[in-house]
Amino acid sequence: MHAFYSSIPVRAEGCASCAPLEDFLVFSAAGADALTFLHGQLTQDVTGLPTDAARLAGYCTAKGRLLATLVMWRAATGADDEPQLYGLVRQDLSQALLKRLSMFVLRAKVKLAATALNVAGVQATPEQAAALEAATGALPRAAWQRVDLPSGTWIAAPSANERLRWWWIASDEQLEHSAALVAILSLAPAAHWTAGDLAAGIPWIATATQDVFIPQTVNLDLIQGVSFTKGCYPGQEVVARSHYRGTVKRRMAFGTLEDASLDNAALAGVDVFDATQPGEPIGRVVDAARDAGIASVLFETTLAALPEGDLRLGAVDGPSIKATPLPYSINP
Incomplete structure (x- = not known):
């Protein structure tokens, strides 16, 4: 942890x-072809x-299944060899993601x-x-706006x-010059x-x-994470087919569990069951967190x-998940 946060x-x-x-990492894409490549x-x-x-x-396999989700933004205009785009991804998959993307660079001018x-x-x-x-200057208020x-x-x-x-992304130098923020911030886990x-x-x-998961089953299309007009990318045919044929019968939902003993770090990928229909699982956990004694998934x-x-x-007799509406509709 940087000394500023401490x-x-x-x-x-x-x-x-x-x-x-x-648990997150920021990567950069530099070069004249960085934007067109990504x-x-x-x-x-x-x-x-x-x-x-x-x-x-999202970044998908050829079968339309997600290998990563990321938040991305354009860099300030600079020379071609400077970063053109930044992406925020989970740290645990970042190395494999960058390695896989780099395999497809070929002759493109991108690093x-x-x-x-x-x-x-x-x-x-x-x-x-x-x-x-008062310490930072005007901050964006509408979701996905940046400054x-x-x-x-x-x-x-x-x-x-x-x-x-807000996601706040800063260099070491910027943190060292942000001492005024210490007086008005409280450290949180x-x-x-x-x-x-x-x-x-937000599906990470x-x-x-x-x-x-394909993008639609984690609601990526409902929160501006998929463009259906941009053209080809790996898995595009699968994603587009599900969208235009209206065949999405699975979605991502939110729920809470009042079980302080749960290890949220180990919950990603765990099966979800419906006790009214014992048998095969009906879904699985995308992500989880435990805050103030309540686990959310x-x-x-x-x-x-x-x-x-x-x-x-x-399991069919496992901890009960109390489903709670998301701030956007998941119904067709």
């Missing part, structure tokens, strides 16, 4: 919270991405590399945001409630931020869930199981 005290409610996200690899319209915005994207940028999640009430902006400030890049993250959320991601319905693919399942099903984790 200097933030743990305070009671009243200050914006800052959670260092050490445009042909990801589910998102890379070349059409506004400079003041970020977007979710993919991990960066040393620091990642944190900042959450604030509207009242706390005023004090935060580059002296303290770093701030990307507004979706939220399930009135709280404002990464699980506190992750729980907010889950409640907002990890090593345990690679090559399992994003899980992929059949739409038919959600209204009436008695959802259980890991």
